[in-house]
Amino acid sequence: MTGFSATLTDSATMLRRNFRHTLRNPLALFNAVIMPIVLMFLMVHILGGAFSVGVDYADYATPGLIMTTICYGISPTAIAVNSDMTTGFINRLRVMHVSRAAVLNAHVIGTMLRSLVAIALIVGVSFLMGFRPSASFLHWLGAIGIVVLTVLAIGWLTIAFGLAAKSPASAGLIGVPLMLLPFLSSAFVPAEKMGAGARQFAEYQPFTSIIEALRGFLTGAPSASSAVTAIAWCAGTMLVGYVWARASFTKRG
Amino acid sequence: MSGRPAIVIPMNGTAIAATGLRKAYKDKIVLDGVDLRVQAGTIFALLGPNGAGKTTTVNVLTTLLRPDAGQVLVAGHDVTTQTRAVRAAIGVTGQFASVDDLLTGEENLLMMADLLHLPKAEGRRITRRLLGRFDLAEAAGKPASSYSGGMRRKLDLAMTLVGGPQIIFLDEPTTGLDPRSRRTMWEIIRELVADGTTIFLTTQYLEEADQLADRIAVLDRGRLVAEGTAAQLKRRVPGGHVRLRFADRRALDTAARVLAGSATDEEELTLRVPGDGGVRSLRALLDRLDSHAVEAEELSVHTPDLDDVFLALTGHTDKEIKA
Numbered sequence: 328m329t330g331f332s333a334t335l336t337d338s339a340t341m342l343r344r345n346f347r348h349t350l351r352n353p354l355a356l357f358n359a360v361i362m363p364i365v366l367m368f369l370m371v372h373i374l375g376g377a378f379s380v381g382v383d384y385a386d387y388a389t390p391g392l393i394m395t396t397i398c399y400g401i402s403p404t405a406i407a408v409n410s411d412m413t414t415g416f417i418n419r420l421r422v423m424h425v426s427r428a429a430v431l432n433a434h435v436i437g438t439m440l441r442s443l444v445a446i447a448l449i450v451g452v453s454f455l456m457g458f459r460p461s462a463s464f465l466h467w468l469g470a471i472g473i474v475v476l477t478v479l480a481i482g483w484l485t486i487a488f489g490l491a492a493k494s495p496a497s498a499g500l501i502g503v504p505l506m507l508l509p510f511l512s513s514a515f516v517p518a519e520k521m522g523a524g525a526r527q528f529a530e531y532q533p534f535t536s537i538i539e540a541l542r543g544f545l546t547g548a549p550s551a552s553s554a555v556t557a558i559a560w561c562a563g564t565m566l567v568g569y570v571w572a573r574a575s576f577t578k579r580g
Numbered sequence: 581m582s583g584r585p586a587i588v589i590p591m592n593g594t595a596i597a598a599t600g601l602r603k604a605y606k607d608k609i610v611l612d613g614v615d616l617r618v619q620a621g622t623i624f625a626l627l628g629p630n631g632a633g634k635t636t637t638v639n640v641l642t643t644l645l646r647p648d649a650g651q652v653l654v655a656g657h658d659v660t661t662q663t664r665a666v667r668a669a670i671g672v673t674g675q676f677a678s679v680d681d682l683l684t685g686e687e688n689l690l691m692m693a694d695l696l697h698l699p700k701a702e703g704r705r706i707t708r709r710l711l712g713r714f715d716l717a718e719a720a721g722k723p724a725s726s727y728s729g730g731m732r733r734k735l736d737l738a739m740t741l742v743g744g745p746q747i748i749f750l751d752e753p754t755t756g757l758d759p760r761s762r763r764t765m766w767e768i769i770r771e772l773v774a775d776g777t778t779i780f781l782t783t784q785y786l787e788e789a790d791q792l793a794d795r796i797a798v799l800d801r802g803r804l805v806a807e808g809t810a811a812q813l814k815r816r817v818p819g820g821h822v823r824l825r826f827a828d829r830r831a832l833d834t835a836a837r838v839l840a841g842s843a844t845d846e847e848e849l850t851l852r853v854p855g856d857g858g859v860r861s862l863r864a865l866l867d868r869l870d871s872h873a874v875e876a877e878e879l880s881v882h883t884p885d886l887d888d889v890f891l892a893l894t895g896h897t898d899k900e901i902k903a
Contacts, residue, residue, distance in 0.1 A: 333697065340694040344680065351682045351723070415674035422642055423743070424667045425695050 334426045341425075341433030348407065349441055359400025359445040363392050364452055370515055371456050378516060382546070385457040389450070390541040391514025394534055396449045397442050397478055398509060401485050402502035404438045408489030409498035417576070427576045431486060438482040439475070446474060461547040469554070470544035476561040477537055481505065483568030490575035509534050533560035594653075595620040595747050595778040596641060601650035603636055610636045611647070612802040618795075620746075623769065623779040625793035627786065627890075632799045634782035635675060638751045641780065642672045655747055671745030675752050677732040681725035685716050685735050688724060692742040703742075710738040714768070730761030737768065748772065750781040754788060766791055786890060798893055805893045813889045822865065824851045825878040834874045839865070 349356060367388070375384035411417045411430070420430055450458070462470060485501055492498035511525060512518070512534035518526050529535055536556035543550040596618040603611040610633045618624040628634050639645035641654055643663045652659040655669035679688050689710055693703025711717045714734040719727060724735060733753065740748060753769070754762040769792055773779050783789055789796045790810045797807040806813055826832040826849050835851050836844045843852045855861050862881070869876060 336697060337695060340691060344683065344691060347687070348682050415676050415678035416680065418644055418674055419672065419678045419739070420695065421644060422667055422670065422672045423692070423695055424664060 330426070334429050334432075337425050337429035338432045338436075341429055342436055345407070345433050345437035346440075349437065352403070355403035356400070356441060356445060358403075359396060359441065360448050362399045363396040363445075363449050366395060367392050367449070367452060367456060371453075380517060383457065383459070385453060386459060386546060387542070388515055389453045389458045389460075390538045390545060391509055391512070392449055392453065393446050393474060393541065394477065394512075394514060394538055395506065395509045396445050397474075397481055398502065398505035400442055400445050401438070401481055401505060402499045403441075404434060404482065405485045405489035405492070405498040405501045406495045408434055408486050409492050409495045412490055413494060427573065431572055431576065434486050435479065435482050438485070439478050442478045442482075443474075460545040462545050463547060466544045466547055466549060469549060470541055473537060473541045473544065473554070473557055473561075476558060476565075480561040480564035480568065483565050483572060485568070487568045487571035487575060490572055508532065509538070512538055514538050533557075533564070536560060593620045594618065595622075596624070596652075596654050596780060598641065598652045599650055601637070601640060601652065602648045603633075603640060603645065604648055610802050611640070614650070614799070614802070614804055616797065616804075618778060618780060620778050621773065621776050622794040623773050623781065623792050625789035625796045626780070626782045626799055627784070627789045627796055628782070628799035629784055631801075633802045634784075634799060635751055637799070638672070638749050638780070638782060642670060642749050643667055669746045670749060671740035671743060671747075672749045673733075673737050673740045673751065673753060675755065677729075677736040679724045679727075679732055679735050679739065682723060684721050684723055685727070685731075686711065686720040688735060688739055689742060692739045696743045698742075706742055710741060714738050728761075730757055730764060733757060733761070733765060734768070737765075741772075745777070747778045747780065750779065752782055752784065754783070754785070762788075798890065800893070806889070814884050816889065816892065820855060820884055821882050822853045822855050822862065823880045823882060824853065824869075824876040825849055826851070826874075827877050831874050831876075834872055835869060835876070838868055838872050838874070 370388050370392075371385050375388065378384055378387075380387045417430065421427075488501045489498040492500075509515075512529050512532055514534065518529035518535060521529055536553050537560065539550060539553035540557035543553055594617055596616060598614060598616040601611050601614040601616075602609075614633075614637060616624075616626075616637075626634050626637060636645065640647045641652060641659065643659050643666050646660055654666045657665040657669070659666050679685075680691070683691065686707060689707040690703055693706060696703075698706070708717075711720045714737070716731065716734060716738070719731060724732060727735065737750075737753070750769070754765050757765065766788070769779060769781070779792075781788075781792065793810065795807065795809055796813060798805050798813070806816065824835065826835060829846070829849065832844060832846070832849050832851060836842055839851065839853050841854055844850070845852070853865065855865070862879075866876075866879075
């Protein structure tokens, strides 16, 4: 078997394993879905009526809720990667000459599938709460593209963090800043309505441009500048996460 | 063990040969010039307390860690330049049972077969046989998280055996196991070596090395302080004796007079007689007491164990280092 096809076979084997993990630990998926749904009720149904954002609040908040869904669902990835590292499972695989690409790819793809299922559920609920996107087919593709890129970026960063962390408990901590960051962006209120300091932070942090890009696609009025900034942020984060993850994988043990 | 063809080991029956192994983390020296030679088809025990460098040695020998200096041949291949060939010949069971808790025992083994790219049917056949051999058939469909410590270790070892490795590294295979599980693990290890496999194990239990190993190397603070068979190591330590306890002071004094070279403990009413504790010398000893009409209340034989060896070789006991 050549190196490439061996990596493909091994990736499939590892992905099958991660898939079983998700099925047998449904709490991970449940956590990713339940908090954003609660948040949606809170923001759209209870608080949203008081916000004046210029458009229907369900339409305004849904892109941000999609982002929080990714962030709430990411901790299990960090914990799983770290357990593999700290229990010696990765060492076992290294001695079996399983490529690190196979191990890491499987975690990225598994995270992607879990996030997409959670996001599909969230979008379904937002429809029930009055979300009425005016996106064309191409706009939807653009929105999906932004979502996929974001999951890849956050996924690689999380995997790197999970590999480098000392214990599964500390690996899970990556979820905390990720859960908070969307609130300090234009996810729920426009940045220009925030106080000084918070406004500047919100304007320049990655979630704002990612959410603006997503919102642009979903409302059928894509913003080229937001999309370019969002793609740049995602690509940069992904690269940092990928390089860091590869280095940690080789170094530890 | 499996359907894989056995790998013929050159090097005149030497499975593992290491010379001048050195490894340091920053300024902390972990391995300070270790030389090892393990004959194929034997059990070799690396004995030492926590922090002696045992796991680091295993990690170097199994390609997981590059040594700073020294040469290592495993199954005839260099661990730093022929990583792939070394990995094809070895199996490693780490210090912690690295089984997948959310998968069943059977799924864990099938996953190993898939990662070794074995044909499906062969993977299933090997899995079935290993589950049977390690008494795990009944629990095969249950998640590994429900297994006892002993079962997890067995599954862990079974996973290592799927590829039919020629040389197996076991890093503290019985640490944390109850005495019964430990004995089961010992039996399994003995069976493996009977199949022609070479075993390199690390342990901090002197009894374990004594029970299993053909040869023992004692590692202390990154250096080998002794190497040989259990008997050779014990011979380096004086201290074999027979202890006799008497009913009263008069009997003790008489016995002390007739048995040359003995040492009395008047408070305990005991007598310490140097000797190897063999049946013949014991009979002679008792005959001599008999002929002087002295009767001992109690008799016990003390052979030097590896604990004595460790103390004699390193100048400190295991416990002192741990403290």
